[in-house]
Amino acid sequence: MIAETVCSAVSAAGLGIAAVTAYRKRFLKAARLVAYSLVPLGLVMTGAVEWAAETAFSPVAWAGFGVLGVSWLLFMTTRAVERRGGGTRKERKAAARAAQSEAVAPAASAPSLGPAKPPATRPQPKAKPRAADSSDDFSDIEAILKKHGI
Template identity: 75%
Template sequence: MIAETVCSAVSAAGLGIALITAYRKRFLAATRIAAYSLVPIGLVMTGVVEWLADTAFSPMAWAGFGVLGLAWVLFTTTRVVERRRGGTRKERRAARAAAQPEAAAPAASAPSLSQGQGSGPATRPATAPRRDDDFSDIEAILKKHGI
């Protein structure tokens, strides 16, 4: 009974503030305030406030909230530990499997480059694209500054 009266008073006060705000020609804000002020009376009309009042004085309900809070803490703790370790075991295994072929690939490609006819012709084509990349970076910087 008291909760319904308080919710009604809060709604009435909110609607009064919304009217004052609308009088000042701030219609968007007034509409938003009116929407917020209608929530408490809507909760009273649907019976949620009565249910909450009954729940607030129930020791079994509070024990249930405690169990839910403990579950949330456990979930959060495991997620923090997973992030510090770098994901779940499955994700770490997949990352290690993906990293191993990459480590073996440069070792396999290095002998093929050195099998060419000496170091001269094999290294010149490798350096030419690097110079082009360096010039493209310089060009991008110059274009950025309008030069």
């Protein structure tokens, strides 16, 4: 009963402010204020305010809102995990099998830009003699570069 009275008072106050606004020749703003002012009155007339007032003071309704919150939290958590993990378990297994059976870049050993041109005639500095163990350090890197045609 008190909620209906408050909503009716809010509507009456809004209509009064709209009347003053219309008196000041701001008709568009006044029409918008009338529209906003009629919303609480319409809610009272439909019974939505009574339902909301009963819901606000019901422990069962608050428990229901809690259950809905937990449900939403679970949905968002599973969605985040699914995005981070790459989908469901079946999808990850299928992707792993496809990655094993298919090469990522089958033509990676072929040069992509054609044969290399010799550099311009620039005097090359004389290479310093390296120790035998320093060339072993770069042998793995050289093998990888040769494999990819670089």
